[in-house]
Amino acid sequence: xxxxxVRNDALILGTAWTLVLxxxxxxxxxxxxxxxxxxxxxxAGLGWAAILAYALRRERRAMEAGLAAADGASRAAIDGMxxxxxxxxxxxxxxxxxxDELLGHAIEQLMAAFNSVSxxxxxxxxxxxxxxxxxxxxxxxxxxxxxxxxxxxxVDGAVTALQFRDVVGQKLGHVRSELVALEQAxxxxxxxxxxxxxxxxxxxxxxxxxxxxxTKAASPVRQELMHAGEVELF
Amino acid sequence: MxxxxxxxxxxxxxxxxxxxxxxxxxxxxxxxxxxxxxxAKAKTKAVDLVLxxxxxxxxxxxxxxxxxxxxxxxxTAPILILTTESGDAIKSEGRAAGAxxxxxxxxxxxxxxxxxxxxxx
Numbered sequence: 136x137x138x139x140x141v142r143n144d145a146l147i148l149g150t151a152w153t154l155v156l157x158x159x160x161x162x163x164x165x166x167x168x169x170x171x172x173x174x175x176x177x178x179a180g181l182g183w184a185a186i187l188a189y190a191l192r193r194e195r196r197a198m199e200a201g202l203a204a205a206d207g208a209s210r211a212a213i214d215g216m217x218x219x220x221x222x223x224x225x226x227x228x229x230x231x232x233x234x235d236e237l238l239g240h241a242i243e244q245l246m247a248a249f250n251s252v253s254x255x256x257x258x259x260x261x262x263x264x265x266x267x268x269x270x271x272x273x274x275x276x277x278x279x280x281x282x283x284x285x286x287x288x289x290v291d292g293a294v295t296a297l298q299f300r301d302v303v304g305q306k307l308g309h310v311r312s313e314l315v316a317l318e319q320a321x322x323x324x325x326x327x328x329x330x331x332x333x334x335x336x337x338x339x340x341x342x343x344x345x346x347x348x349x350t351k352a353a354s355p356v357r358q359e360l361m362h363a364g365e366v367e368l369f
Numbered sequence: 370m371x372x373x374x375x376x377x378x379x380x381x382x383x384x385x386x387x388x389x390x391x392x393x394x395x396x397x398x399x400x401x402x403x404x405x406x407x408x409a410k411a412k413t414k415a416v417d418l419v420l421x422x423x424x425x426x427x428x429x430x431x432x433x434x435x436x437x438x439x440x441x442x443x444x445t446a447p448i449l450i451l452t453t454e455s456g457d458a459i460k461s462e463g464r465a466a467g468a469x470x471x472x473x474x475x476x477x478x479x480x481x482x483x484x485x486x487x488x489x490x
Contacts, residue, residue, distance in 0.1 A: 242382050253389060291478040294386050298475035301380045305424070305453045355424075355454045364473025365455065366484055369464045 145190035152182040206333045213328040213340070217321040224318045231311050235304065242300040249297060253290055260286040295363055305356045313351070320347045372489050373397040373414070377407035377421035377433065378451070383474070387420060387451070390478040391485070404428025408436050415442045417489045423452035423459070431466045438467040447488040451476060 156179045263283035270276040320343060327339045374396050376387045388398045399416060401407035403425040411419060419437065423430040430450055437443040447469040452459075455473045463471055469488055472481065 246382050246385055250385075257393065294390060294478045295475045298383060298386060300382050301474055302453050304380070353456075355456060355459070357455050363475055363477030363480060364453075366470065366472050366480055367460065368470040368484065368487070369468065 142190060142194070145186050148186045149183050152186065153179050156182070202333075209336070210328050214325055217325045217328070221318050221321045224314045224321070228311055228314050228318075231307055231314075235307050238300055238303060238307075242297070245297060249293060253293070256286050256290050260290070302356060306354065309352075309354045309356065316347070316350065320344075371395055371397045372417040373399065374418045374420055374485070374489075375399045375401060375407060375411055375416040377401040377404065377419065377425070377430070379403050379422065379425040383422065383451075386478075387476075387481075390476075390481055393478075394482050394485075396485070404430060404433035404436075407433050411437055411443065412440070415446075417446070418485060419443070419446065419448040420451055420485075421448065423450055423454055423463075431463055431468070434463070434466045434468050449484065449488070451481075 156175050260283050263279050263286065267276050267279035267283060270279060323343055324340055327343065328336065331339050374391055376384055376391070376398055377400075378384045378387065379402055384400050384402075388400060391398045399410055399414065401410045404421070405428045407419070407421060408428065419434075421430040421433060428436075430452065434448050434450070437446075437448060448467065449470045449472055450463050450468045451472045451474060453474045455471075460471050470484060472484065
């Protein structure tokens with residue numbers, strides 16, 4: 136819009152200049168000698184050239200002002216987006232911390248209960264095993280032995296399941312470190328957006344995102360269920 | 370005389386589970402809260418087996434294994450790593466450090482006792 140206005144202004148100015156020069160040219164027509172016509176034409180040409188140069192300069196300035204406004208808007212958008220993401224990630228980290236604390240509290244209570252129950256269960260298992268041995272050869276011996284094994288198996292199952300705190304804690308720790316890495320990347324993007332020249336902005340942000348993808352660490356904990364893990368002797 | 374085992378883990382619940390399992394099978398258990406504590410306790414009393422976690426504050430499991438392997442009393446003693454990590458790279462690192470075996474958490478008490486009996490009888 137602004138560039139069109141500049142072109143129209145130039146056209147009007149040029150036409151006016153030509154008309155101004157045409158008047159003396161016609162006036163001197165009858166008695167003119169060639170230098171007057173040539174001078175008039177040269178003056179008209181110079182006038183047009185000056186007007187065009189002025190118009191071009193004004194158009195370039197208008198374009199630069201438009202680009203600067205667009206650049207500022209882009210930087211503000213990047214900065215705003217990064218800030219929102221930083222806040223979201225900080226919120227997620229806080230929530231993870233709370234989950235971790237809840238788990239810690241839950242496991243304390245579970246372990247206290249397990250200590251009490253496991254002693255009774257082991258004693259019960261021992262009594263059942265002794266009773267099975269004493270009843271050897273009788274129909275009830277097998278039933279008592281099976282009951283003792285069931286108690287032992289249940290206690291073992293509880294021991295395996297109660298290790299969830301460690302497995303979940305490690306996974307939470309990994310997620311937290313990923314969030315912290317993302318937050319740091321967002322801070323870096325904000326810095327780059329504020330300091331970088333316009334031409335370098337897109338490549339710099341692209342480079343940061345590539346770097347973030349490359350440094351993304353795989354979770355060291357692969358467990359998806361609380362099944363007993365593998366064993367390997369070297 | 371009961372064989373002694375040093376259980377090293379920064380998680381109180383895992384130490385409790387390991388101790389419960391091993392004591393139920395008749396072993397003496399000494400607990401340590403991290404690699405540094407484990408190393409100090411191993412120096413104080415020579416144990417028959419060290420069972421250690423990998424990720425711990427102050428000193429991790431593999432650093433402790435390397436330090437133990439430099440001590441004459443632990444040059445050949447069995448050292449098992451009990452960890453949530455199961456990647457091939459970290460296992461290779463464990464083998465290179467001198468670990469005897471690698472157990473992934475959560476452990477099954479029966480399987481743990483089988484491995485312990487296998488390495489110390």
